[in-house]
Amino acid sequence: MELVRVVSHNTHKRMVACLQGQIGTDAEKRHKKLPLTSLSQAMQDGGNQLGEESLIGKMMEMCGDAENRLASELMQHEMNIEKEILDPLNQLAELDIPNILKQRRQLAKLVLDYDSARARWLQATKSIISGTNTQSLTAKADSLKEEVDEAMNKMELCKDQLSADMYNFFSKEADYARYYVMLLEAQADYHRKSLTLLESVLPTIQAQQDSWTEKPAFGTALDEHLKRSSREIALPIEACVMMLLETGMKEEGLFRIAAGASKLKKLKAALDCSTSQLEEFYSDPHAVAGALKSYLRELPEPLMTYQLYDEWIQASNVSDPDKRLQALWVTCDQLPKNNKANFRYLIKFLAKLAQESDINKMTPSNIAIVLGPNLLWAKTEGSLAEMAAATSVHVVTIIEPIIQHADWFFPEDVDFNVSGMFSMPAPLPNNVNHLTPPDYDSGTIERKRPGSMVGPEAAPRPSTNVIIALIAQLNHHRVKVYHLHVFLSPVSLTGPREPRPRARSPSPSSNNTSAVLRSLSRAY
Template sequence: MKKQFYRVKQLADQTFSRSGKAEGLTDELQTADRKVEHLRNALQLVSKRLSTGAGSTQGQDPAAREKRLKKLPEYLLGLSMLEASNFDDDDSILKYILYECGKTEKLLANEIAEHELKVEQLVCAPLTSISDQDLPAIMKTKKQLSRLMSEKETAASRYHHLERQKEENPTKFNAAREELEDVGIRVEAARDALAADMFALVAKEAQLAHTLLQYIKLQRAYHESALHSLQDTVPELERFINDSSTKPVFGYPLEEHLRVTSRTIAFPIELCVCTLHELALNEEGLFRIAGGSSKVRRMKLSLDAGLFNVPLPRDYRDMHVVASVLKCYLRELPEPILTYRLYETFVNASRQPTEQTRLNALWEAIHLLPEANFQNLRYLIKFLSALTQNQSTNKMTPSNLAIVIAPNLLWAADESTFDMNITTAVNCIVELLIKHADWFFKDDLSFFISFTKEDLLPDQCEYGFTPNFVHGYNQTAALSQDAANGDYSSMSKSMFDYNHQS
């Protein structure tokens, strides 16, 4: 009976292991894999036709001309583009570009000219780079992940076998456990590497669309008689790409991101703030402790590829990873939220002699910000203020938060030299904004704007997360009382030191 029980358990373990292997790709990676397949299929169809030549159609009778016309690479490419655009992804900008470019190619095929050299340099080369480098790299990483999954299955089987004999042979059992843990780490690293490769390729979708559009531009240059139709087509496609929300968000101008996504708060800011507000108000050292670099990179690339969406995937439940991604987004903006234009204004505001005059100067400075910057700053500061209300638990006082957040909100256009006084001044600015958030930004706001808490965390109750944020608490002292204004004893040590330095 005992042997039969162990046999049944072994079969169950093997079945579970095979199931786990089939689940090597998460939903997020399966979506990315489908997009990569769409890209691969499009590249295969388009690249094959780009290298197909056709003879001259001049001097031919209409029937022969029509027959030869249909052999021209431009005509065949148009058909292939239309075929390549026939995939189920309404959010894809490549789909629309392929469709419109395909129609244009069929029109331009009637007046073909010699432009093979430029096509090879400006169109074929970038497409070949993806086909010969990006796609093979993804296939190689896929094979590596599959191999590691098999190793993990073998290690798990060995571990379960030795588990029944751990009393008799603890050394082998411990070795098997360590082997299983090690291969598990390598599987996760391989999965992250595959995710990064696929996200990086999917993020090139806009670049690929631009490459295809460049081919249309080359044809326009060589077909003067078709210029009239192309003058309408090309600007329309450029506008569609520029207005599409399917493009990277890191390192992209804030106002442009808000424009193409029709948002008031940048998506990475809203996503990270809502997540941290619901799950991490008591997390000790939030924003001070860095998240794992592989997970941070993966989350950033997922956002850039347009694949990250609510609900929050289980792979990103480490709050320090989310906090690090938020800091990266702010730091990688082409211009800080507080802007280069107002850099000196903010620094001078921090040098005012009393706290009240500093606050008044900061009030004026933040109201000089562009509307997009003001709204996103208000959103961030309100959250940071809420975070400090739990400072007894998370150890993040306004001063501590300012030290780690300030460098991501304001920096000089020329950062070639380091000035400790400037650093302290910037910290002072952010600390004042956090401490007196309810004075600077009097209106209440909801952190959930484009999605709800239920959208973000549908399983929150299952995981035992409960909100611990006490609403209505006001950190700001009565600013109208002269006794509090300019009183160094009421400031943090960093602000006190800064005032004495200046």
């Protein structure tokens, strides 16, 4: 970071020199003494120091070469250069980076203070053992322990702030590098004789800028982020879902309880920087949930799109529940490819989260209330509160049934670790307690999609004793948990329900298990 400050400072200094031209010399000497020639050299040196891995370094090399060619046709507009380029570079070199370096020095001091306080406390605790005045020594040790805790809190707070500022700095590297592109653009406007040259240089530089993948994800259009990062699922969505699957599924009030502002800011900055160092956030699922909500809310266009807003609202107004589901399915099927893939991924996760509602209190209804307004809102003028009030009622009636019937809307299985960047959580033990879903509808009832065939009628359910026997036989045949879903839903003990979807064809390895299931269902 000090190197970036140094080369930015040198570049700013050379730009200021460019505002003063030398008159009265021949063309060759004037070209050699032009400030732009010195600027060109400074840029190329800075680019070489930063290396090929740095976007700023690449931009400085390209701009330095262009400046050397433009030096012979100097016609500069000083005010524009000062406003658009000199001031931001000065801000970066003299304020932004020095502030971060100052925080780094402050953190080093706080670390020393903490080490010193801890050493005094340890010495005091040892004195208690060997001393005679135990009461006095204990009081002194307690006082020193408070100093240690205070020093540690100050150190951690400073560390978090420094980390957030550094993540923000590196995530904005593309913005800082653009100052050099803007320099060429400004010169193209005021160096008319050099316009042809600039037009041949700018596309190359802009292509390098656009090809740089380290750009913020928050506030960036979904399609742009996916294209730039060559991903199927947006990084903030996948990262947050994977962290929540690991540690947040049983957290009460997930998505409802607000996270700490500093921790949330740090996590968002880390995701913007595309860092893989996210281990510290696994212990704070509320911060992870807050980051996911923030990403969805900050999308320029909602995940469920402005284009289909009216269709979603019309579908939610259908009074008949079955027809409402049909209308929602038709609208969902019209989502653009990237939006549909990410919406499907998110809904599958939310349905999985709702299965733990007995513990986390997040039923499909509660999830729809707190998360729905971040998935769909109107493209209208007005305050955020007005938009939320106008949309929230409809959004709940849209999102809740989609979560309840997630497997009907999206029958395909989802691999949450799409990119392979994360480790999957350990599977739950294969016992009955984990097989029984919550009391709300699990989403497997048969609903007739447009153009689909009507599913079979529900078969009579076996008794409780038969279920126990069935579990023993299935465990003997090592059947996977999802094979029990038809028999072990909450209503299996209370009576028939609406028809369920036609089951998948069993694999050759499960023929024996399928025979057991069929014989028991016929018998009962």
